[in-house]
Amino acid sequence: MLRALEIRDMLIIDRLELAFQPGLNVLTGETGAGKSILLDSLGFVLGWRGRAELVRAGAAQGEVVAVFDLSPDHAARLVLREAGLPEGDELILRRVNTPDGRKTAWVNDRRASGEVLRALSDTLVELHGQQDDKGLLDPRVHRALLDEFGGLAPMLEEVRVAWRAASQAGKAVSQAEQRLADMRAEEDFLRHSVAELDKLDPQPGEEAELDARRRLMQGAERTREDVARALTALGLEGAEGAMGDAMRWIDGVVDRMDGKLDGAVSALERAMVELGEAVQGVEDTLAALSFDPRELEETEERLFAIRAAARKHQMAPDGLSDLARTLSDRLAALDAGDAGLAALRKEASAAQAAYDAAATKLTEARHHHATSLDTAVSAELAPLKMERAVFSTMITPGPAGPEGRDTVAFTVATNPGAPSGPLNKIASGGELSRFLLALKVCLSQHQTGITMIFDEIDRGVGGATADAVGRRLAALADDGQVLVVTHSPQVAALGAHHWRVEKQVQDGMTTSTVTPLAPTDRVDELARMLAGDTITQEARAAARALLKA
Template identity: 45%
Template sequence: MLRRLSIRNVVLVERLDLDFEAGLGVLTGETGAGKSILLDALGLALGARAETSLVREGAERAEAVAEIEVAANHPAMTLLDDAGAEPEPGEALLLRRRVRADGGSSGQACGASVPAKVLRAAGDMLVEVHGQHADRGLLDAKAHRGMLDAFGQVDTTTIAATWGALSALRRERAALAEEIEAAKADREWLDHAIGEIEELSPQPGEEEELAGLRQQMKDAARIEDDLTDIEPLLSGSEGALSQMRQAARAFSRVSEVHEGLANALTAIDRAIIEADEAERQFAEARAELVHNPQVLDEAEERLFALRGLARKHRVEVEGLPALLGDLVKRRDAITTGDARLTELDGEIAKSEAAYRNLAAALTEQRKSAAKALDARVAEELEPLKLGAARFVTDITDAEPGPAGSDRVEFTISTNPGSPFGPLGKIASGGELSRFLLALRVALAEVGGAGTIIFDEIDRGVGGAVASAIGERLARLAEKHQVLVVTHSPQVAARASHHYRIAKSSDDGVTRTSVERLDDAARREEIARMLSGAAVTDEARAAAAKLMEAA
């Protein structure tokens, strides 16, 4: 619901902060007073085209701010949040727009900069504006199906899920078919690539193992002479270990003579133990560091083969086994994929049949809802002096989708025998406004924007028709906030709050002002609307009677 409209330097409005309430609000005033300026300012805040002509003469820029109260789960909250505005649940939305006199404009939502298209999209969800020349809600045929579904309580949840599953199957089939065709085109290459990898049969960790063996062989070749020299010094018959053992035997014969000799024998025994360990480790290392030219050649040959194959396929050596698996899978897809395609075709056919059944049932529900809506609108047309017109909800075939396969459009025929056509193309300005009112009243229960604005919906009518318009606006205001720019005293008398727009000149400067009227001022304004410039007592009495009757 629109709570406040703040305007700065828009045409004749220098500064204005206007508060609104729930129910039916009317804006009245003499012709040319500036009623359209308020709507232009609101449109600016809601993302309409920013015209430099809106900037007040002598001002650098114009600004309009709409404060709108919405529920935390309103779609506009999600829209603005996705746009980076981050609205706070429970707080009113502030939609701000500025236009400079030298061109250019900027928009904000909840203090964050947003494009005008975001303001417009949010505005379409929050405020409906119906006028003589433009409409962003009921005239949009793309929205008619949703309105009819809401009116007829048509549930599209099941068909949407079915459509989603069907679409997923179709995507899977298309991807599989593409994969199979690509595999068939590459079959010769696949066979060759798989063959050479299988022939080499790379194993996990093999590159590291071969590289280690290669390095070990090279190290063995480099120190082979040193190892040959070391062996007799350590283990030969004249080596250090043999001599220490001879010394130990000699010491054992004399160690009992002196304590020092015994200690020397103990030290020699420890040395022999360490020497034995050294001999053992030397023997093991010598066995591992055997230089075998044939083994080295074989290790290098395989290592280079693995690395060459990896470079060819642009993978690491460790990635060759996984690559082999992927290539085999692609080749297998040629033989197994056709079977899966056949299986998918069966699943798709079954899903398509289920979708068609749901869509057909949905069409029947919509046809039934359309008849009810047509009858509801027809009830509203006669009192609005549109008794010769007919309203028909046209349902035709459309491309299947998550909401079924129906195209819905509201059409009218203004005279007997005249063809039916879209609302905006068939009805004249005055007829269109009344048609929209009839349709809006019929759809009152299905929600829509929280604020509905009618701009001079009563133009060219009076008496009973104006009274009928006022009565329907009041009914609509029980479900929505309704604001009406009107010249009709019958409509104004129905208002729960009334604003008078006036224009004045001071020192050659013209300004538009807005005043909220109390009951006495309302009676005076309605009397003016009844009698013209000179307000008579009879007009005041008639105004009081209208207000009392409302």
């Protein structure tokens, strides 16, 4: 509920402090007195997009503060939590505007964006009038209004989930089909390359090993001659034989030398061991340099085959083994593609069937609740002196989407037998006001904590019809809060709380003021609304009669 509204330096308002109450609050005043400025100011603090220049001439800035009471389960609390803003039983919105157009907002003394203000606004206030900007006249939102009336949110969420599942499954099928088509376009290449690489079976590091082996074999003959000479020089015909002779000669005399040759003998023994290891190493190398000429030919053939495959696939030879695995996997995917695609199509078909079932169920529910809405609106139209009018909720097939497959439009016929059509094209100004009021009463039955504002919704009606409009507004305000800007004395008389908006000129400056009216003041205001500038005793009597009715 809107509890207080404070306005400073906005247009022709110097300073206003308004304390609103539960029930029906009415604002009256002459045309141009500033009633629309109040709504502009409230819209400004709620983040609505409206007039650009709001700051009063000569002021440093304009400021609006709105205070709302929040019930424990009020929807605004969820917006506050999601925005990380303080939450309590009182919600204070404050917004300032400078002459150069800069706007700054606070929510419970914390800086907030216009987006947050608008999100809060959707849970706090609804503005309705002949230029209804909240959707009653917009066919694009009629489906959402019907769903709200019918309490179809759980069913609608089921359709949205099914739509997402069906869309994802369909996308998976399309992607699989494209991948399969791409692979089939290169099927011959895949099969030939996989067979070629499987036969070659290249291994990581093999190319380097083959190259080293080939180089070794190519220079092996000359190298083998040198190594053989070295082996001869080290063997029995060379160093090993000479050292053996030396050992025998020394052994023959060592006993007679009183230990003088012991060191030499030890050194020769160590040298013989080292020389044996050297001879073994040279012999092993010589054995390694022994090869069959056909081995060189085979090594070169494999080396050239690996290098040719690497050039063909434009990669390093060591990458061929990974390429072979990759191509084999792609070929396996191609071979299994039809089976996998069939499985995906089956899943997509099941998801589509689930969506169709959920959408059909939602359509049936919409038709059911459309009938209930039509009946409810018709019941509301009778007290508003439109018992002959016909309100219809038309549901026609529409494109499938996350909210089902239905197009919903509210249509009216003002008289039996007359053609029906859109609300804003068939009804006159006064009829449109009453249609909107009846529709709003029906759509508001599940809403709590919303302050409803009706801006001259009674325009174009008078007498008993205006009285009926007023009584319906009063009934709508029984369990909540309704603010009505009106020129109708019949509507104003039914208000639980009454404010008069006046424009004054003082010291060459025009300002607008809002005054709460006591019972005696209400009589004069209603008399003015009935009689005009000159208030007669007859007008006052009529005003008292309206207040007692």
